[in-house]
Amino acid sequence: MLTRLLAVSFFSYFISFNTFAAEQERDTVQTANAAVSVAQERLDRGGYLNLIASKERGLSGNPSNSALRWDIVQDELIIGNLENAEENLKPLLNEPQYKNEALNTQGMIRYLQGNYAEAEKFFRKSSRELRRNIRLLYVYYQTGQYEKARGLFDDAQLKSLSKNDVALVNLMNSFGSDQPYRLEWKSDKAVLPFVSMNNLPVVAVRVNGQPINVFIDTGADLFVLKSEMAAKLGLKSQASLTGTYAGGKTAETHYSRLQTLSLGDVTVHDVPVDIADFPESWVFTDEATGKKIDVDGILSTGVFHQFLTTLDYPERQLVLMPRNRASQDKVSEGGGTSIPFILEGTHFMIVKGAVNGKPGMTFFLDSGLDDPDASILLQKEALNYAGVKMLDEDRYILDDDKGGLGGGGFAITRLSIDSISVGSLNQTGLTGLYGVLPEELYFTESGMILDGFISHQFLKHYKWTIDFDSMMMTFQ
Numbered sequence: 001m002l003t004r005l006l007a008v009s010f011f012s013y014f015i016s017f018n019t020f021a022a023e024q025e026r027d028t029v030q031t032a033n034a035a036v037s038v039a040q041e042r043l044d045r046g047g048y049l050n051l052i053a054s055k056e057r058g059l060s061g062n063p064s065n066s067a068l069r070w071d072i073v074q075d076e077l078i079i080g081n082l083e084n085a086e087e088n089l090k091p092l093l094n095e096p097q098y099k100n101e102a103l104n105t106q107g108m109i110r111y112l113q114g115n116y117a118e119a120e121k122f123f124r125k126s127s128r129e130l131r132r133n134i135r136l137l138y139v140y141y142q143t144g145q146y147e148k149a150r151g152l153f154d155d156a157q158l159k160s161l162s163k164n165d166v167a168l169v170n171l172m173n174s175f176g177s178d179q180p181y182r183l184e185w186k187s188d189k190a191v192l193p194f195v196s197m198n199n200l201p202v203v204a205v206r207v208n209g210q211p212i213n214v215f216i217d218t219g220a221d222l223f224v225l226k227s228e229m230a231a232k233l234g235l236k237s238q239a240s241l242t243g244t245y246a247g248g249k250t251a252e253t254h255y256s257r258l259q260t261l262s263l264g265d266v267t268v269h270d271v272p273v274d275i276a277d278f279p280e281s282w283v284f285t286d287e288a289t290g291k292k293i294d295v296d297g298i299l300s301t302g303v304f305h306q307f308l309t310t311l312d313y314p315e316r317q318l319v320l321m322p323r324n325r326a327s328q329d330k331v332s333e334g335g336g337t338s339i340p341f342i343l344e345g346t347h348f349m350i351v352k353g354a355v356n357g358k359p360g361m362t363f364f365l366d367s368g369l370d371d372p373d374a375s376i377l378l379q380k381e382a383l384n385y386a387g388v389k390m391l392d393e394d395r396y397i398l399d400d401d402k403g404g405l406g407g408g409g410f411a412i413t414r415l416s417i418d419s420i421s422v423g424s425l426n427q428t429g430l431t432g433l434y435g436v437l438p439e440e441l442y443f444t445e446s447g448m449i450l451d452g453f454i455s456h457q458f459l460k461h462y463k464w465t466i467d468f469d470s471m472m473m474t475f476q
Contacts, residue, residue: 042442044381045361045449048079066095073105080352080362080448082109082342100127107135108446112342114471116143130157137169141346142305144180146172167239171255171272174238181306182269185322190264194316198287199370200456201311202295203318206262208233212296215284216311216318217368219453220300221347222274223261229296230256230275237275261303266320268306298368301347310465311367323469331465336476339423341365341466344444349466351473353422353454355386361451363422365473369455373431376420376458379442382451383434388415390434411435420458425475427458 043051052075059068069088076085086109092098093106107122116139123139126132133152140148149172158166192203200215212229225235237254258271284293299318308327310319321327341351348364355361361382369377383390390413415432437453444450463476 044385046385048075051075077447078449114343146175146180147177164241167241170239178270180270180272184267186265190266190320192264192318196286208259213293214297214299215295216299218301219366219368220298222272222302223300224274224276224298226278226296227275305468308467312463313460331474334476336474337424339473341473351422355420356418358386363452363454366453367456367459374433375430376432376452376454377436378432378434378452
């Protein structure tokens with residue numbers, strides 16, 4: 001039974017997705033038109049590979065065809081080949097007709113790669129002020145430079161932003177000159193034992209000195225606090241926004257700010273948070289005793305981004321270390337498999353992998369799928385590309401009290417998956433789900449295909465370290 005299906009998952013992602021989508025609609029340049037037409041076509045990955053091959057043959061016979069080269073750039077971005085896209089961008093950076101869009105695209109590639117200083121440089125060269133400032137907003141968000149958000153938009157520009165973008169601006173402005181996520185260490189690392197792992201890991205933390213339990217979900221952006229606990233702490237809403245959850249369901253949440261979030265031997269000061277109503281069906285239990293565990297929050301990627309983070313499932317612990325070379329050296333001493341990743345939107349950690357041996361697929365590593373069997377969520381086009389069959393008898397309607405923060409009431413189908421691979425990691429004989437992911441999420445904000453989400457039942461076998469400096473994950 002699905003209890004906390006994709007608890008938050010693509011919540012904050014849609015803040016930036018809607019921002020970029022709205023901005024693309026305002027653009028009249030070729031890249032926006034191409035993105036819109038791509039979204040309408042909804043080809044699977046194989047279809048785009050065929051398109052690229054055909055266009056490359058045309059370009060080889062006419063290397064000066066900039067329009068065709070620009071099309072190839074867009075197609076390479078769609079399938080997630082950033083290196084190929086960047087190589088084709090180089091000749092366009094000096095062409096007046098394409099220079100502005102090429103610079104913006106180069107900036108987006110740097111953003112995805114976590115090189116925010118370079119991304120800012122490229123975005124600042126853009127002549128489209130509103131779009132440039134929206135891009136810069138997210139650079140400052142990722143780098144904790146909230147103060148720089150002040151003055152990015154005038155009153156007229158604010159009116160053209162989405163409600164969720166305005167909420168983010170208000171949150172960042174509410175910090176004034178205060179630095180978010182200031183760290184205070186008592187030792188060289190913080191170790192938080194799992195209170196339970198049935199089916200998601202739960203750890204004990206303190207919020208403004210109050211002890212609470214939270215579950216771990218890399219599908220969430222900011223730290224999430226249950227509404228009742230937020231009220232108990234006297235937290236005030238800085239802005240409201242609409243989140244999108246499992247099955248495309250929506251719900252309203254609120255931005256606020258914690259004074260302190262204590263995670264074992266490290267305390268985080270001035271923490272931006274989401275406040276949300278938790279469904280009554282979210283019941284956590286001790287796997288040994290069956291006793292109910294009260295859970296009042298979600299520990300998320302936005303917090304993990306401040307550390308060199310290790311989710312050690314075999315040893316049942318969360319390990320947080322400073323983001324520095326000494327911490328990196330400690331991780332490398334343990335060996336393991338290193339896999340590069342990119343960071344889409346606010347918190348989508350995306351890797352390349354394969355389903356049923358079909359390579360080059362892109363997956364968001366979202367640890368928050370609480371299902372006793374399913375390891376992966378897939379889009380319809382991904383099923384087609386990987387040759388996964390969807391049987392009518394495996395389809396059913398999720399109960400209204402199940403699902404994510406937006407509830408249930410949508411249809412899902414259980415899938416039989418022969419194999420899932422991420423780098424050299426490979427698992428066989430797995431279960432997947434179709435119907436959880438909104439169809440529009442097939443394309444990320446940068447226009448990239450997102451074939452699916454890999455979650456807890458796959459990840460739980462590893463000691464998983466996330467390094468936001470090298471943009472590498474290590475699995476042991």
